[in-house]
């Protein structure tokens with residue numbers, strides 16, 4: 568976990584890389600209690616059983632892991648410097664504009680894939696596969712300066728090429744959200760139908776489009792886990808909530824309607840594969 572200080576208001580801003588954690592989890596041979604993967608189903612069979620993919624960033628609740636780490640720090644800070652619990656508010660995946668804050672305090676720089684990219688550290692860890700979390704501090708500290716680093720210098724932008732919907736603009740940090748599969752998969756515009764041209768290239772993604780991350784020269788691509796989307800379509804809201812309780816997919820902003828919408832697109836796309844030549 569890398570940390571920087573934002574000067575005013577004083578905030579501790581951290582980047583929790585999930586690239587290594589994801590690789591370790593897979594090396595251990597599975598996803599334990601948070602597993603969605605059915606190892607009994609071999610890869611070719613997944614094509615026929617309405618299996619959708621779950622991207623590495625959603626296979627564990629890294630948001631909760633980042634918050635838990637900050638809670639431990641908050642306790643230590645309170646013991647050392649005083650203050651109430653409310654003085655050390657923690658934010659992660661909230662409405663706060665996380666990316667500009669992370670850039671302002673030098674955690675990373677904006678890439679053309681519209682993500683904050685961290686430079687490699689001494690452990691060779693960097694890139695954009697990380698969770699941003701932050702904690703308010705009730706005392707003044709000098710802020711860290713923004714980085715003088717362009718992660719995209721001399722890069723031919725394979726991220727833009729890899730985007731199946733061409734949602735990434737050629738200029739820095741510009742994304743057409745309405746063309747982004749991940750934006751729709753996260754439950755945005757839940758009352759509107761997903762545009763047909765997006766569904767056509769959505770493929771098997773149940774949760775998480777990572778093409779623009781995987782193609783980035785600063786990242787190592789992780790492996791997807793699988794979930795039976797047909798089963799999800801047969802579930803009630805309560806059953807869906809119970810299935811994903813405590814996981815990244817079970818977090819408040821998504822909900823059964825969005826989960827069902829994703830599963831339905833996967834099933835339709837997979838059915839199209841089934842009836843292929």
Ligand code: SF4
Pocket residue numbers: 729730731732733734735742746747748749750776777778779780
């Ligand atoms: S998440 Fe997917 S659809 Fe969205 S910009 Fe990246 S590659 Fe394109």
Ligand code: SF4
Pocket residue numbers: 678679680681718719720722723724725726727782783784785
């Ligand atoms: S692939 Fe290249 S252009 Fe795209 S975000 Fe990564 S470094 Fe920047």
